[in-house]
Amino acid sequence: MSTTAQAISSADAHSAHNYHPLPVVIAHAEGAWMTDVEGRRYLDMLAGYSALNFGHGNRRLLDAARAQLERVTLTSRAFHHDRFAEFCTNLAALCGKEMVLPMNTGAEAVETAVKTARKWGYEVKGVPDGHAKIVVAADNFHGRTTTIVSFSTDHDARDHFGPYTPGFEIVPYGDLTALAAAVTSNTVAVLLEPIQGEAGVLVPPAGYLQGVRELTRERNVLFMADEIQSGLGRTGRTFACEHEGVVPDVYILGKALGGGVVPVSAVVADRDVLGVFRPGEHGSTFGGNPLACAVALEVIAMLRGGEYQQRATELGDHLHRELNLLVGGGAVTAVRGRGLWAGVDIDPALGTGREISEKLMELGVLVKDTHGSTIRIAPPLVISKEDLDWGLDQLRSVLGG
Template sequence: MSEESVDGAAALIAATEAHSARNYHPLPVVVASAEGSTLVDVEGRRYLDLLAGYSALNFGHRHPRLIAAAKEQLDRVTLTSRAFHHDRFAAFCSELAQLCGMEMVLPMNTGAEAVETAIKTARRWGYQVKGVPSDQARIVVAGGNFHGRTTTVVSFSDDPDARDGFGPYTPGFDVVPFGDEAALEAAVDDRTVAVLLEPIQGEAGVLVPPAGYLAAVRRITAERGALFIADEIQSGLGRTGRTFACEHEGVVPDMYVLGKALGGGVVPVSAVVSSRAVLGVLSPGSHGSTFGGNPLACAVALEVIAMLRSGEYQQRATELGTHLHHELSTLVGGGSVTAVRGRGLWAGVDVAPRFGTGRQVAERLMQRGVLVKDTHGSTIRIAPPLVIEKDELDEAVEQFRAVLSA
């Protein structure tokens, strides 16, 4: 490692801190290139990526099929806005609707935009279809949720970092404990237009609800005439071993909210996917996005859909996830790891506080060439690209073990 490269990394970090808002606290690594599950920093050091852009990189960095699709589209047309039709839009909408078992698609860019779209759609549906009195619609959400950081979304967040100092907050939301069927049933009434949930809560520490909970959500919403909106931005598109996490309980919601992996780690792509009866309440001018559903985004997302149709990535997440959870479970019981949970290639690892904060553990792993991210104090999130190899997972777990033994 040359002195110049070290100085270069330090200078880049200093410039970042001097000229960008401090709304993130990244690990002190400066990535210069990446491929598959490997990142390389400006000093030439290699790292295993066990975060995968919070599932945005389910197919790894620069997957050849996705890069080829993007390059081909770059030579044709990248943006038209929705003022005109373009030749990739119809295929994107129909293929994504078919993948989801739905009828209609409304594309956006980021996950937070898609959640906002779902909220607006549910409210209008409630007024036009369910007959809720004007401005009285309610949406039930779960405590510990993470659906983004827009003003409306943080209004029903209980994370002080995301919420504090951003009021006044948007009304119309009822918060119940995640996984509590009785509390949910008690909260849904005649004014409830939707229940909005993550099938597995990612930011909260990869929390899997009790068995039967999602089926209960489906039953309650169907009985009470409310929409079940599944935020599968992180859990969907192969991460848990199924195309959607809801499939583990045989549940089909009224609406999927998708993002992250839909753009293949190349461009931001998100979407709300639902029935004609639900998305049909929107009319020209009622919602939109300049970049939503642009030709470049559609081209990449179409390739993502084709890759998911093969079932290869769901199978990898299942098989490698079983192996990962088995290996992580060996860390429990020695006083260093108190719990491991998750599904597929997605895990939350609770580290005993005496070993330091989650941030400190992540920094120690970074020094050993493994990149993870902490959440909620001493929990480490693990979500590697679905293209990772078994021996790479083993190496990562061994480095985790070494950090906890040091």
Template sequence: MTTTDAFIAAADAHSAHTYHPLPVVVATADGAWMTDVEGRRYLDLLAGYSALNFGHGNRRLIEAAKAQLERVTLTSRAFHHDRFAAFCTELAELCGMEMVLPMNTGTEAVETAVKTVRKWGYRVKGVPAEMAKIVVAGNNFHGRTTTVISFSTDPEARADYGPYTPGFEIVPYGDLTAMRAAVTENTVAVLLEPIQGEAGVLVPPAGYLPAVRALTRERNVLFVADEIQSGLGRTGRTFACEHEGVVPDMYVLGKALGGGIVPVSAVVSSAEVLGVFRPGEHGSTFGGNPLACAVALEVIAMLRSGEYQARAAELGERMRGELKALADTGRLTAVRGRGLWAGVDVAPEYGSGREVSERLMDRGVLVKDTRGPTIRIAPPLVIGEGDLEWGLSQIGEVLTV
């Protein structure tokens, strides 16, 4: 038995089987490269589902974390700490908003957004008690808590977890007519991913997001953008909504905000919306802790330079060009995405998305399948041009009958 086999056998024996990872055991990582326990190197074209936008072991982020580790890591929100005000102020400014409610994981932030818009609906909009509705899109992925999977259309995420939380209306993604019909006087929010990641990096039709923005303003409904995967540079802009000139009422953020070092998430909105909370009505022991704030502050500083957004835009154009060339040969049936983020559908004669991912792993390239024939490609934004070209060339090499 190899070292890899031993690690995988131990994991299978003692951890719940909630994931089906590729059979690689990572030991170290740097930039866009990971090395396994056998010493083999792999090019990371997944970047932790965008949690590693700035690469593995980014020195600026590591140094920020190390400096904070020597000072204080946790106070709980029972006390103030000296990184909290700066984190909230600078994240609000980055988003063009006024207030921040920090949490830890992305799904916690989505749960927080749900609670926030309902409370706003009752206290500000005047929706009758227990009548608030939130409109969401089919094929969404917002997390895996009980409430969040209650408005999922994915059987794997939803089955056998009922009874489900009520209060959600599901409409097809990109269908403005269905959206208009679903919004009523009791609707408090529309919650959307500007680009649906888990569904295969689905970009909505041009004009859809601005039309939703106009509809929500017209009906006094909050527009909530889940930018947990799409935000913070991934698509070539700080936020994916910017591609359509849209500013939502609320951003839901996570993943890259923690730099791949610590889980950091946040809800960012106006004082009118987040001002509905009073002490004791919501919170988190670890949310906004000093270590998280120190890392996130460095992430915000890096994004302010615009360097990473520009890099994602430039390299993303090259990536799409290479992938569309594969589609022209018939090896891919669809190419979708923005910036350094793509979902590609493999032609059936070349295997499933899982099979293609495994063949790429054998060649030293790591991607991950989703929804059957689809693989997602999301390299760290710091990836070298030559490394990206080599990784994309391997995709073409494995697509052979």
């Protein structure tokens, strides 16, 4: 039995089957490339669902982590530490907001945003206690905690995990009329992904985010943007909301904020929103720990210069030009996305998204399927144009183009 087969067999025997990975076992990675236990190299065209925006083994991020590892890694929020204020100050400035509430994973940040909106609704807006409603979009993906799957329309994520948390109203994504009809006096927030990643990289109609912003402002409702996948450079802007000139009340961040080194997430808003919390009402043992803050500070510094956003714009334009040339040729039925992020719908007659992903893996390219015959492409922002073109050549080969 090969080393790869042994590792997969052991994983299947001793880990819960909550994922269905491609049959590849990674042992080393650098930049946009990964190497498996057999020594074979693969081009990473997924980037950890945008957690690896800055590539594998980024020197700046590893140096920041190593320096902090030698000093202090965890104090818990029972004490102050010397990286915390700097992290909060710099992240708030990057977002143009006043306050930061740090957590670890994206799902934790979404849960924190839900609690924030409800508490704000009761204590600031004046919604009767226990009656708060949050409007969300169908086909959303905000995580897989019990509360979050309560407002999911994905049967794999939701089914057989009830009873479900009440207080959510689901409307079609991109439909302003339906959204307006769902907002009532008890609505405290609208929670949306500016681009729906897990659903297949769905970009809303032009003007939709502006309409959401106007509606929520008129109705005294918080606009909470889940930028966990779409934010921090992926779409060519620091935040995907910027493509429509929109600033939400609440940013929900994660993934790339930890640079692919440590889990870091945060809810960022002004004082009139996050100021509702008092000591003891919410917390996290590891949230805002010194190691996380050190790495995230380097991420913020890297984004501040705009180099990665510009790279995502230029390479993203190239990516979408090349992908759109495949539409109508019998293999690709649609391409969506923005920046270095694309959802590619494959003609089901050619194969499922999983089957296409497996064929690409055999050629040395790693992507991920979603929703039947869709594959997602989201390489690290550090990928070279030459490597991106090579990956696209392998996709054309698989599609028979």
